[in-house]
Amino acid sequence: MPVDVKLPQLGESTYEGTIGKWLKKPGEKVERFEPLVEIVTDKVNVEMPAPYGGTLTEILVEEGTTISVGTPIARMDTADGAQDAPAAEPRATAAAAPPEPSPPRNGTAAAAVPAIPTPEAKAPAKGDGPRLSPVVRKIAEEHGVPIDEVAALHGAGAGGRVTKEDVLKYLESRTAAPRPPATPAAAPAPGVPPAPAPVVHPGDHVVKHTPLRRSVAQRMAQSKRDIPHAYGVIEVDMTPLVRWRDAHKEEWRAREGVNVTYTAFFVRAAVEALKAYPGVNSTWGDDGIILRKAVNIGIGIALDEGLIVAVIHGADQKNLVGTAAELDRLGRLARDGKLTLDDVQGGTFTITNPGVFGSIWSMPIIVPGQAAILATDAIVKRPVVRDDAIAIRDIMHLGLSFDHRVFDGAVADYFLNRMKAKLEGFAGGDAALTDF
Amino acid sequence: MPEVRYIDAINQAHHLAMEHDDSVIVMGEDVGAKGGVFGATMGLLEKFGEWRVIDTPLAESSIAGVAIGMSVNGLRPIAEFQFADFIHPAFNQIVSEAARMRYRSNNAFGCPVVFRAPYGGSHGTALYHSQSIEAFYAHVPGLKVVAPSTPYDAKGMLLAAVQDPDPVLFLEHKRMYRLVRGEVPGGEYTVPIGPAVVRREGTDLSVFAYGWMLHETLQAAETASKEGINAEVVDLRTLAPLDKDTILKSVAKTNRALIVYEDNRFLGYGAEVAALIAEEAFESLDAPVLRLGGPDVPGVPFAKKLEEWFSISQEKILAAIRKLAAY
DSSP states (O other), X not given: XXXXXXXXXXXXXXXXXXXEEESSOTTOXXXXXXXXXXXXXXXXXXXXXXXXXXXXXXXXXXXXXXXXXXXXXXXXXXXXXXXXXXXXXXXXXXXXXXXXXXXXXXXXXXXXXXXXXXXXXXXXXXXSOOOOOHHXXXXXXXXXXXXXXXXXXXXXXXXXXXXXXHHHHHHHHHHHSSSOXXXXXXXXXXXXXXXXXXXXXXXXXXXXXXXXXXXXXXXXXXXXXXXXXXXXXXXXXXXXXXXXXXXXHHHHHHHHSSOOOHHHHHHHHHHHHHHHOGGGSEEEXXXXXXXXXXXXXXXXXXXXXXXXXXXXXXXXXXXXXXXXXXXXXXXXXXXXXXXXXXXXXXXXXXXXXXXXXXXXXXOOOOOTTOSEEEEEOOOEEEEEEETTEEEEEEEEXXXXXXXXXXOOHHHHHHHXXXXXXXXXXXXXXXXXXHHO | OOEEEHHHHHHHHHHHHHHHOTTEEEEETTSSSSOOSXXXXXXXXXXXXXXXXXXXXXXXXXXXXXXXXXXXXXXXXXXXXXXXXXXXXXXXXXXXXXXXXXXXXXXXXXXXXXXXXXXXXOTTOTGGGOOOOHHHHHTSTTOEEXXXXXXXXXXXXXXXXXXXXXXXXXXXXXXXXXXXXXEOOSSOOOOOSSOOEEEEOOSSEEEEEOTHHHHXXXXXXXXXXXXXXXXXXXXXXXXXXXXXXXXXXXXXXXXXXXXXXXXXSTTOHHHHHHHHHXXXXXXXXXXXXXXXXXXXXXXXXXXXXXXXXHSOOHHHHHHHHHHHHHO
């Protein structure tokens, strides 16, 4: 029985993916759950398991093509009917479950909210016509706009659905420009006032957006738009820690099998400060500030094509060496493009380390869904006053960007000072690795 | 205008109706000496005497039957059921007799009874004091069913119901009695049975509600407006006959519809409104018509947590509004 294989939703807020490599050829037998195709998303690369067992009959989307979630990418012939339930359907029916007979834990009872089937993003495929709502169809017909033209729009509705507003906007732009634009799918993101498109001059070179670049752009813009950022910066004297680490890092590496980086120390210090000021480990919610129980620290990792944030889950459960080992693991996976969804999701606080590039004063942008982000800047030797004398010390800046809706400057400074005390209080000694 | 509670508006309407018309009789369990279990009939016995204010036995079928008999003999009874939950023994009298009287007698007899029934879940009222019964009765031709949501409407519609030549089931959500206040003129006035009213103008979607649900919905709409979702809220007020024009006009404007009702979702009142919109406003729709109703379990539970789970709160309405707006 022929069935379509559709691009599944591969993570929170992932709406499109790029076909990396087909792992099966048309005509090949495929076991259910056997890797079928590599999908590249803005966050991770995954091998998509076959949702059915049977024969791959047709590949509908070529390698390198980016499509939205729900688009059929291949056709399969299932061996004996469709008794195999799809393993990786788009999350179209996730909300359709009937209310469970147990009360929800916090009384919000999302269960009783009526379910709307998420409209599947439409493939420009042959056969069935585009799915448009009655009012959209009617407006298109009234204005003599071909239905296909409207269906090709990328709308502001769920899953890119074309809403009434979308078609009205399109009509306006259509009458403004005598010919339909070359890329009608480039509708502005909801809520963004359409900026005039920059002019490409002769000799300019356009670097096409990668999914990662697009995702970074969208999330950073959203954060700056929605979150009132405020900033605090303090100076930390890292001299004792730098001296000890320089003297012992090779010994540590030999003993523990992992490079104990400064970042590992920063994570430990941040964990302690987050525990002391839980407001920093939180997020702004509609009804209140959601204090996170988990301490999952995201770490910005620079890759050639952009920044990715990998997450140390349960950072408060790990000691210094454990933290260093996890940082090492995530760094390697990130560079190899092998991070899993779990590795990039669920962060509650983020640390970014522009210091490795020499920055001495940074004001990072908060990751949406969190309340603050810490920048650790370069450790630089500076003349400072100690006991009324000038001394040369290893100084760094810790900068905190925070959501001013969630907490105020005082909390930010308490938090930073707690980190400072922890880092400056580094005592060295044999137990340094286990006790810090 | 003085601000009064919902229950006071109901009480005022009783006093005025009885002063105005000697044929108006009030009857029901504890309506006399006690003044009603919620106080709706306070002061009537003292003012109008026991010939016109009658404490009945605990027998709802007879309350309805006697009231129907009175009405075909020239009286205008207001019959109170202490809780809507206890109206079921009178179902036969109301459906088979009152509702059909004019039809069956070839227009020889009307049946001008007002059946009053406090309905809906309040705090801790549980299985036997929380039921929503409107769908059973709105289904029956010949019966008018109203569920006013403000003190002004409660008084005006009760006076209109008393004057109506046919039977009216007058539903009062008991949670509103002491919680909802509003300006009410002291004198006599009527609010016509039939027309719905737009309580909040909006452009993005329409929410239809009645009774207590209207208040939860208005709160949710207010919150939604801060998120940039501009919801129109329509108070249906009269459930039968239904004001189709107001509903269709609103959907034509907003293209999206949500119906909120506290009764069990399955075959509840919202199903009829949804069907109407699907049939007559199809070409206006930009999203599926949604119903937010109570879960399909046999009753409003007593345990607080379970009651919260059952109840349609403004948070649930807000979630439904967000979902519909995002479609």
